Amino acid sequence: xxxxxxxxxxxxxxxxxxxxDISLDVEEGEIVSLIxxxxxxxxxxIKAIIGLMGLERGERLFDGRDVTGLAPEALSRLGIAFxxxxxxxxxxxxxxxxxxxxxxxxxxxAWDLRRIYRLFPRLxxxxxxxxxxxxxxxxxxxxxxxxLLTNPRLLLLDEPTEGLAPLIVQDLVAAMAxxxxxxxxxxxxxxxLKVPLKLAQRQYVIDNGRIQWHGQTGELLENQEKIEALxxx
Ligand SMILES: Nc1ncnc2c1ncn2[C@@H]1O[C@H](COP(=O)(O)OP(=O)(O)OP(=O)(O)O)[C@@H](O)[C@H]1O
Ligand SMILES: [Mg+2]
Numbered sequence: 001x002x003x004x005x006x007x008x009x010x011x012x013x014x015x016x017x018x019x020x021d022i023s024l025d026v027e028e029g030e031i032v033s034l035i036x037x038x039x040x041x042x043x044x045x046i047k048a049i050i051g052l053m054g055l056e057r058g059e060r061l062f063d064g065r066d067v068t069g070l071a072p073e074a075l076s077r078l079g080i081a082f083x084x085x086x087x088x089x090x091x092x093x094x095x096x097x098x099x100x101x102x103x104x105x106x107x108x109x110a111w112d113l114r115r116i117y118r119l120f121p122r123l124x125x126x127x128x129x130x131x132x133x134x135x136x137x138x139x140x141x142x143x144x145x146x147x148l149l150t151n152p153r154l155l156l157l158d159e160p161t162e163g164l165a166p167l168i169v170q171d172l173v174a175a176m177a178x179x180x181x182x183x184x185x186x187x188x189x190x191x192x193l194k195v196p197l198k199l200a201q202r203q204y205v206i207d208n209g210r211i212q213w214h215g216q217t218g219e220l221l222e223n224q225e226k227i228e229a230l231x232x233x
Pocket of ligand 1: 037039040
């Protein structure tokens with residue numbers, strides 16, 4: 001049984017149909033990538049998964065249960081966490097305060113402040129630094145840490161490596177692998193293949209609001225030229 005199943009979903013902004021007949025699964029403990037260029041529909045699909053956008057047609061299942069009608073708060077309580085594209089760090093709060101706020105919002109479980117600091121030692125060093133004084137990489141670590149403190153079973157990351165220096169990307173890749181090794185499934189959104197090829201077992205390619213290709217990472221490599229064409233600008 002899949003952890004998350006989106007089945008034949010249509011999503012609209014007003015009258016504009018933005019997602020067309022989308023089906024996507026994430027299995028328990030898996031890393032899956034959703035890849036597509038600017039405006040392809042990645043963030044809209046993430047919003048549909050977490051309940052911020054309603055489904056005009058189709059179904060959302062989590063852990064085998066139909067959760068199509070549930071609101072974002074309810075889905076979060078079931079164990080879906082979301083790290084948005086813009087990271088949404090509280091600028092006026094320091095690192096430690098940003099993390100502590102997440103602990104009061106989430107489910108209880110194995111992820112606590114101590115483990116977040118072990119996963120991201122850099123955050124512990126910057127504990128007292130306000131959110132708006134952090135580098136892009138530190139902000140991303142903090143955003144991921146906040147997501148983990150809700151003790152999710154599924155973590156959705158919307159372009160976590162965008163705009164970050166290669167060394168920081170390496171740290172984040174290692175952190176994502178470590179998080180996944182603790183049993184958290186990850187849906188990783190990216191605009192290119194670099195990080196997905198390193199981390200994910202399966203890949204979905206989206207363009208024009210439709211899943212254009214999906215398959216195992218090995219199969220992607222066999223079709224790499226076609227897929228690069230689908231995602232290049
Ligand atoms: N709030 C909105 N109202 C109307 N249309 C929107 C809204 N947000 C996005 N869109 C449109 O929906 C389509 C998909 O956008 P979406 O943000 O999901 O793309 P994306 O793949 O996340 O792109 P990016 O890589 O730039 O983040 C685009 O055509 C976009 O213009
Ligand atoms: Mg987006």
